[in-house]
Amino acid sequence: MSSRERILGRVRRALADVEQDDMPYEQAVSRDYLRVHGDRGVEQTVELLAENLADYRAIVHRCTTADLAATLAGMLAARGSRTVVVPPGLDPEWLSAAEAELVLDRAESTPYELDRVDSVVTACAVAVAETGTIVLDGSPDQGRRRITLVPDHHICVVRVPEQVVASVPQSLERLDPTRPLTWISGPSATSDIELDRVEGVHGPRTLEVVLVTA
Amino acid sequence: MSGTFVGMPVFPPPAHPAFPKAAHEAVHNQTLRGNLRHATHTIRGKREKAVAEMSDWAELREAGKQIKDHTLRHLDRYLVQVEESVTAAGGIVHWAADADEANRIVARLVKETGEPEVVKVKSMATQEIGLNEALEAEGIHAYETDLAELIVQLGKDRPSHILVPAIHRNRGEIRDIFAREMSEWGRPAPEGLTDTPAELAEAARLHLREKFLRAKVGISGANFMVAETGTLVVVESEGNGRMCLTLPETLISVVGIEKIVPTWRDLEVFLQTLPRSSTAERMNPYTSMWTGTTDQDGPQTFHLVLLDNGRTDTLADEVGRQALRCIRCSACLNVCPVYERAGGHAYGSVYPGPIGAILSPQLRGTASEIDASLPYASSLCGACYEVCPVAIDIPEVLVHLRERVVEGGPVTREGNKVILKPAKGHAAERAAMRAARWAFASPRALRAGQRLASRTRRFHPRTLPGPGSAWSATRDLPPVPAEPFRDWWQRTQGGKGDKGAAK
Amino acid sequence: MRVALFLTCVNDTLYPDTGRAVVKLLTRLGVEVDFPMAQTCCGQAHYNTGYRHEAEPLARHFSDVFRDYEAIVTPSGSCGAMVRELYPRMGERARAEGRGDTLAATLAPVVPKTYELTEFLVDVLGVTDVGAYYPHTVTYHPTCHGLRSLGLGDRPRRLLQAVKGLELVELPGADECCGFGGTFALKNADVSAAMGTDKVRNAESTGAEVLCAADNSCLMHIGGTMTRLRTGMRPVHIAEILASTEEEPAA
Numbered sequence A: 001m002s003s004r005e006r007i008l009g010r011v012r013r014a015l016a017d018v019e020q021d022d023m024p025y026e027q028a029v030s031r032d033y034l035r036v037h038g039d040r041g042v043e044q045t046v047e048l049l050a051e052n053l054a055d056y057r058a059i060v061h062r063c064t065t066a067d068l069a070a071t072l073a074g075m076l077a078a079r080g081s082r083t084v085v086v087p088p089g090l091d092p093e094w095l096s097a098a099e100a101e102l103v104l105d106r107a108e109s110t111p112y113e114l115d116r117v118d119s120v121v122t123a124c125a126v127a128v129a130e131t132g133t134i135v136l137d138g139s140p141d142q143g144r145r146r147i148t149l150v151p152d153h154h155i156c157v158v159r160v161p162e163q164v165v166a167s168v169p170q171s172l173e174r175l176d177p178t179r180p181l182t183w184i185s186g187p188s189a190t191s192d193i194e195l196d197r198v199e200g201v202h203g204p205r206t207l208e209v210v211l212v213t214a
Numbered sequence B: 001m002s003g004t005f006v007g008m009p010v011f012p013p014p015a016h017p018a019f020p021k022a023a024h025e026a027v028h029n030q031t032l033r034g035n036l037r038h039a040t041h042t043i044r045g046k047r048e049k050a051v052a053e054m055s056d057w058a059e060l061r062e063a064g065k066q067i068k069d070h071t072l073r074h075l076d077r078y079l080v081q082v083e084e085s086v087t088a089a090g091g092i093v094h095w096a097a098d099a100d101e102a103n104r105i106v107a108r109l110v111k112e113t114g115e116p117e118v119v120k121v122k123s124m125a126t127q128e129i130g131l132n133e134a135l136e137a138e139g140i141h142a143y144e145t146d147l148a149e150l151i152v153q154l155g156k157d158r159p160s161h162i163l164v165p166a167i168h169r170n171r172g173e174i175r176d177i178f179a180r181e182m183s184e185w186g187r188p189a190p191e192g193l194t195d196t197p198a199e200l201a202e203a204a205r206l207h208l209r210e211k212f213l214r215a216k217v218g219i220s221g222a223n224f225m226v227a228e229t230g231t232l233v234v235v236e237s238e239g240n241g242r243m244c245l246t247l248p249e250t251l252i253s254v255v256g257i258e259k260i261v262p263t264w265r266d267l268e269v270f271l272q273t274l275p276r277s278s279t280a281e282r283m284n285p286y287t288s289m290w291t292g293t294t295d296q297d298g299p300q301t302f303h304l305v306l307l308d309n310g311r312t313d314t315l316a317d318e319v320g321r322q323a324l325r326c327i328r329c330s331a332c333l334n335v336c337p338v339y340e341r342a343g344g345h346a347y348g349s350v351y352p353g354p355i356g357a358i359l360s361p362q363l364r365g366t367a368s369e370i371d372a373s374l375p376y377a378s379s380l381c382g383a384c385y386e387v388c389p390v391a392i393d394i395p396e397v398l399v400h401l402r403e404r405v406v407e408g409g410p411v412t413r414e415g416n417k418v419i420l421k422p423a424k425g426h427a428a429e430r431a432a433m434r435a436a437r438w439a440f441a442s443p444r445a446l447r448a449g450q451r452l453a454s455r456t457r458r459f460h461p462r463t464l465p466g467p468g469s470a471w472s473a474t475r476d477l478p479p480v481p482a483e484p485f486r487d488w489w490q491r492t493q494g495g496k497g498d499k500g501a502a503k
Numbered sequence C: 001m002r003v004a005l006f007l008t009c010v011n012d013t014l015y016p017d018t019g020r021a022v023v024k025l026l027t028r029l030g031v032e033v034d035f036p037m038a039q040t041c042c043g044q045a046h047y048n049t050g051y052r053h054e055a056e057p058l059a060r061h062f063s064d065v066f067r068d069y070e071a072i073v074t075p076s077g078s079c080g081a082m083v084r085e086l087y088p089r090m091g092e093r094a095r096a097e098g099r100g101d102t103l104a105a106t107l108a109p110v111v112p113k114t115y116e117l118t119e120f121l122v123d124v125l126g127v128t129d130v131g132a133y134y135p136h137t138v139t140y141h142p143t144c145h146g147l148r149s150l151g152l153g154d155r156p157r158r159l160l161q162a163v164k165g166l167e168l169v170e171l172p173g174a175d176e177c178c179g180f181g182g183t184f185a186l187k188n189a190d191v192s193a194a195m196g197t198d199k200v201r202n203a204e205s206t207g208a209e210v211l212c213a214a215d216n217s218c219l220m221h222i223g224g225t226m227t228r229l230r231t232g233m234r235p236v237h238i239a240e241i242l243a244s245t246e247e248e249p250a251a
Helices: A003-014 A042-055 A065-079 A111-115 A168-174 B019-027 B030-052 B057-073 B075-088 B099-113 B124-128 B131-137 B147-154 B171-185 B197-214 B240-246 B264-278 B311-315 B320-325 B331-335 B337-342 B353-363 B369-376 B383-387 B394-407 B427-441 B443-455 B466-472 B485-492 C009-014 C016-028 C044-049 C052-066 C077-096 C102-110 C117-124 C144-149 C155-161 C189-205 C216-228 C238-243
Strands: A059-064 A083-086 A101-104 A119-122 A126-128 A133-136 A153-160 A181-184 A189-193 A196-199 A206-213 B092-096 B117-120 B141-144 B217-220 B224-226 B231-236 B250-256 B286-291 B301-307 B409-413 B416-420 C002-005 C032-034 C071-074 C114-116 C137-140 C167-169 C210-213 C234-237
Touching: A003 B075, A003 B092, A003 B311, A042 A059, A042 A153, A042 A206, A059 A065, A065 A119, A065 A153, A065 A206, A111 B197, A126 A168, A133 A153, A168 B264, A189 B147, A189 B197, A196 B197, B019 B030, B019 B337, B019 B369, B019 C189, B030 B264, B030 B331, B030 B337, B057 B075, B057 B264, B057 B320, B075 B092, B075 B224, B075 B301, B092 B099, B099 B131, B099 B217, B099 B250, B099 B301, B117 B197, B117 B240, B124 B131, B124 B250, B131 B141, B141 B147, B147 B171, B147 B197, B171 B197, B197 B240, B217 B240, B224 B264, B231 B240, B231 B264, B240 B286, B311 B320, B311 B353, B311 B409, B320 B353, B320 B394, B331 B337, B331 B353, B331 B383, B337 B353, B337 C189, B353 B369, B353 B383, B353 B394, B369 B394, B383 B394, B383 C144, B394 B409, B394 C044, B394 C052, B427 B443, B427 C044, B427 C052, B443 B485, B443 C009, B485 C009, B485 C016, C002 C016, C009 C016, C009 C216, C016 C032, C016 C234, C016 C238, C044 C052, C044 C077, C052 C077, C052 C102, C071 C077, C071 C117, C077 C102, C077 C114, C077 C144, C114 C117, C117 C155, C117 C238, C137 C155, C155 C167, C155 C238, C189 C216, C210 C216, C210 C238, C216 C234, C234 C238
Parallel strands: A059 A206, A083 A101, A083 A119, A119 A153, A153 A206, B092 B301, B117 B141, B117 B217, B217 B250, B250 B301, C002 C032, C002 C071, C071 C114, C137 C167, C137 C210, C210 C234
Antiparallel strands: A126 A133, A133 A181, A181 B286, A189 A196, B224 B231, B231 B286, B409 B416
């Protein structure tokens, strides 16, 4: 007998006392929880996102599409970034004013090469206001997961309000589970020393989020 | 690399003493008591605040409970579905009935890559099966990359908490371990390292980075697996998880069969309850979700090892099976007054605290001294049940397991129904309980006992010898009154006619 | 209203003053109290130590003794919780063991009629000011079963706040278990004592003369620790405070 058969057999015997029910799953669980907490307009939802991002030590900037290139160039310059990795599908306009050298992510580039890059700039798939979270889904304007992980400085551009949802339940509706997803809430952190939160471990220690309006 | 790499020891150590004995030292260790008190009280307050932000917490908790119960009731169906969807997404699924089989599978998979080392994301399942030691025996080094796991591994220590395995260490102790041990296994700690948490985190970052960048094989567990999509989820804070899940070419995830949720949508419940219950955050810094493999992004080979190791035996117990709802948040540890004073090591298991006290004796059985003592490692105060985000009634299961220990009876071990004998060492207690039941069966016997006590009350000491000293070593006994209430009641009909005081 | 006092075996044997206080208090409030002499023990210690089957005859006996009363009042949160929370569970377990509905049916009548004292005062009698007088500084420890199993909430505090002369002070870490836990106090004496010591130190820090609770089992443990630590504080059951009046003040 394979272990697969053994385990499935054990499960079935273990459940011998359980009454069969053919209730469809949608009815089997009562979901009386809220879809959204609180009653906010679009502006207030974006405001909450900014607040919660900042609460977990992300640095939040706001600008218009017209100012985006200048804003990003300024942020990179202020950081002193000489090299910045970009995902293949990032809007070329965004970094048109940047003085840093742009490094295009290639399939064959090694983690060591990425480790020598100063910054990374990406878009995002969705942002969650209630939790201060941005979610990346590996689309061409976000790139492979590693490029937002190894460099120490991540700039993420969120188009507001269209990419902002209020809550976790709303965000899942927008995401495609077949894509690799990374949920980011502030820079890397740890609570491992005396259960107190400290920012800055293995992931980017600086997370800057640009909320850009049309 | 110099020296012999020592991983985390397998649990339980061959003959771990019973809980009261193991707790004895911890209770009197003032440093440990201080560390635990500080850490658990810090997180308690924060958790309360994070939960209070959610007006629908009770509903989320109920939904989480129902999702998990439903999954467990149809676990065979969902296991097959997970296998199908992970396979369809490019993953390879393995089934492991016990720890040995899981370890053999993982060791073989690592060997097939030809790599001598692996990096690991913190995972309770791999600790439970003693994977690091099993790999070590095969000549494969496993590096723990979670900060707390690193502290434990470098300190040749044992984990004492589910979420924060080094909770028993304070910052000064951590500094000393880093300064002393890091050079043995790679990049040494920076010169003049102080005990500020930020500097300690930086030291870990530098030490582990070289291991992440060269890693070819990553090993993880998972917080959730979604049956309908084949998606695995790892919730973490530091980014070590992302490193292990995305940089290596091969990823091996060892996941307990109870970690399934049926649908993608179900994550909306647990992604709200887990972070707030564990680290008291609205959301943890990083959550990774992957479905099989993705071209050119992340590991190109993905193995999922589905682990039983006592879970189906636990499932067979209709009271005890609720323990399988656990999402490993550790809220129950952080509120537990017993855990706070005894520390995690006393539980003799990778699962300490209240959840460990009901999980270990079910996964491992109650044959050993430690496992038979764990159901009693609680005052049944109920704080654990109150904070549990999937409403596991831990006191209910504790009492149920106490019954199993003292009465024996039918249980399932490795898939087979067996009849347990009552545990040894409870004979005197059993006799006392029977005698008490006999005495209480009639008020007459009770009254005779009370009168005897009252008449001899002048001779009652306030401390006791022998077994009674368990009480009176630290607490005085109450004085026995001149007459029990029932005599007063009978004499006076509830104070209506006092017919003189008792002699 | 005719109610039965379910005093509990511990109170009957060791704390008759608490029983007398309940009788005095309820009588003052116009309640006709009976003490069924056949009562013994609810079986809690048996059940919680793992001897459920030994507890069953005690539970059946309890039901025989109390089932015909309108209400059953007990000055013990944990024994109240035994009847209300665990008797139904005993019935369910017997059913799951293939022993039918007999036990469940036998125990069912007493479950909804059993009240912990402060619950009975606030919910059934609808009073919070019971006309008591107690000129002391008091801190209140909500015992675990009262707090979490019965959900007594702020009822005891509301009753205490209405007592004339009583100054109620906050107990730090009030919600934390005192470490009694029945046989836990013996089986895990070290941890139990450490919890008790912390509870007593917290109580001491309030400067109160009296630590009050609604369960004498916990008070036995806390009080035994207090005298051993020579704190000078006293443990007092809430019934004795509520029974105390200006005419007949409690000691």
